[in-house]
Amino acid sequence: MIAVDTNILVYAHREDTPWHEIALDRMVDLANSGAPWAIAWSSIHEFLAIVTHPKIYNPPTPLGKALEAIRAWQESPGLRLLGEGPGYFETLSKQATKGKVNGPKIHDARIASICLHHGVKKLWTADRDFSSFPELTCENPLV
Numbered sequence: 001m002i003a004v005d006t007n008i009l010v011y012a013h014r015e016d017t018p019w020h021e022i023a024l025d026r027m028v029d030l031a032n033s034g035a036p037w038a039i040a041w042s043s044i045h046e047f048l049a050i051v052t053h054p055k056i057y058n059p060p061t062p063l064g065k066a067l068e069a070i071r072a073w074q075e076s077p078g079l080r081l082l083g084e085g086p087g088y089f090e091t092l093s094k095q096a097t098k099g100k101v102n103g104p105k106i107h108d109a110r111i112a113s114i115c116l117h118h119g120v121k122k123l124w125t126a127d128r129d130f131s132s133f134p135e136l137t138c139e140n141p142l143v
Contacts, residue, residue, distance in 0.1 A: 002030060003038040003082065003115045005125035006046040008141060013051055013061065013069050019126075019142050026124070026141040031076035038080040040114045042107070044070060082118045091117045099132035112136045 004027065011023035030037050047070070051061040073079055092113040095101075101109050112133040115123055122137045123130060130138045 001036045001038055001080070001118075001120050002122045002124055003040060003111075003120040004030070004043070005111065005123055005127060005130075006043040006050065007126045008124050009039070009043060009047045009069075009073075010050050011126075011142070013047070013066070014057065016057070022142050027073075030124075031073065031079070034078060036078045036080055037076070038082050038115070038118065038120055039073065040111050041081055041083045042110055042114065044081070046107075080118070082114050082120070084114060085117065088113065088117050095133050095135070101132055105129060105132065108132070 008023050008027065011017045011019040012027040014020060017023075048063070048066055050056055051066050052063050054060045074081075092109060095113045095116065096106060096109045099105070099109060099112075108127070108129045109132075112123070112130060112135075115136055116133075120136070122139055124141045125138050126140050126142055130136065
C-alpha cells in the first residue's frame with residue numbers, strides 16, 4: 001500500500017505550485033487504480049493548516065474548498081485514513097530512537113510510524129527528512 005505525504009497533497013491541490021500538474025496526475029492515477037492507498041490523519045491536519053495559512057499562500061485556500069478536496073479524496077474506494085491505534089506508541093518509540101530524531105522531526109516520525117503501524121510499504125513524499133526511517137520506503141512521485 002502507498003501512503004501520500006502532506007507535500008504531495010498540497011501540490012496536487014494548489015494550482016500555483018510548480019509541481020501541481022504532475023502531483024495531481026499522480027494522485028488521480030493512484031485514486032483510480034483500485035488498489036488500496038492511504039493518507040495519515042496527521043497529514044490531513046497538516047494539509048489543512050498549510051493551504052489555509054495566509055502567510056504561506058496569498059490568497060490562502062478557503063477552508064470550505066480545502067475540506068472539499070479532502071472529501072473528493074475520500075470518494076476513492078481504495079483510500080484508507082490512518083491514525084494511531086493500540087501498539088502505535090511502540091512503533092513511534094522505535095522509529096524516533098533509531099532515527100535519532102527530536103524537535104520538529106518528531107512529526108515525521110509520527111507519520112512514518114503510523115504508516116509502518118498500518119503495513120504501508122511506500123510513502124510518496126518530496127521530503128528528504130524521511131530518510132531517517134529506513135524501514136519505510138520513500139519515493140518522490142514528482143521525479
